Amino acid sequence: MARIIIAEDDEIVGEVVRDALIADGHGVGLLTNGKDALNVVKKRMPDLVILDCNMPDLNGLLVLREMRNSPALCDIPVLMLTGRRGASDVDIAYYEGANDYMKKPFDPDELVFRVQELLEKHRSDKLAPRR
Template identity: 40%
Template structure:
């Protein structure tokens, strides 16, 4: 299936997300802070990044913006995870280039469904 990088500082959530995506056939790499996550994305060039918003060293928004600013990564799909439920937060995530947004707590099945929907979108990675 697809190469996925999960960037999540909460170990339990990272383990859950990775397990569910691996069970669905994806190759998953997990990082626990924004800088390490961005380095993994640059090295691996995944099809999808599952990205927490609030992380040490570099926020998910900053990582997403860095992905979009890099011509070699700009097409990478980004699924943001966050507990931030305000409409303004949703707007900020989409403004920096997130393809999808999932609120915590989330259904693991919904995560897999949304990830697969992003990966299946017509037009290649990073396009709506």
């Protein structure tokens, strides 16, 4: 079981993501804006964060940037789940430090699969000896 924070301002999308991840055995928190999500991430240190790009108060890319600039948060895997579909949007997200990028609409089973991959990679990276 992993602790996952979702920042998604679309209630239906957020519930679909939350329900799929809970069904897979994860503990999930759902927030509707980037500012609240960043505050919770700072306090609860989740195993993974899922961010929408377009949110009130603080968009997903700014949350991601804040996380990557914080020594305490910089290693948390981040999946961008967004309606932004352009190649430049994907490039910007990866440049800012996203570990993965999914476009809406999405398949909940694929989302769960990609979350599992990110969590496994993060665990194996933490176990790998540092040089």
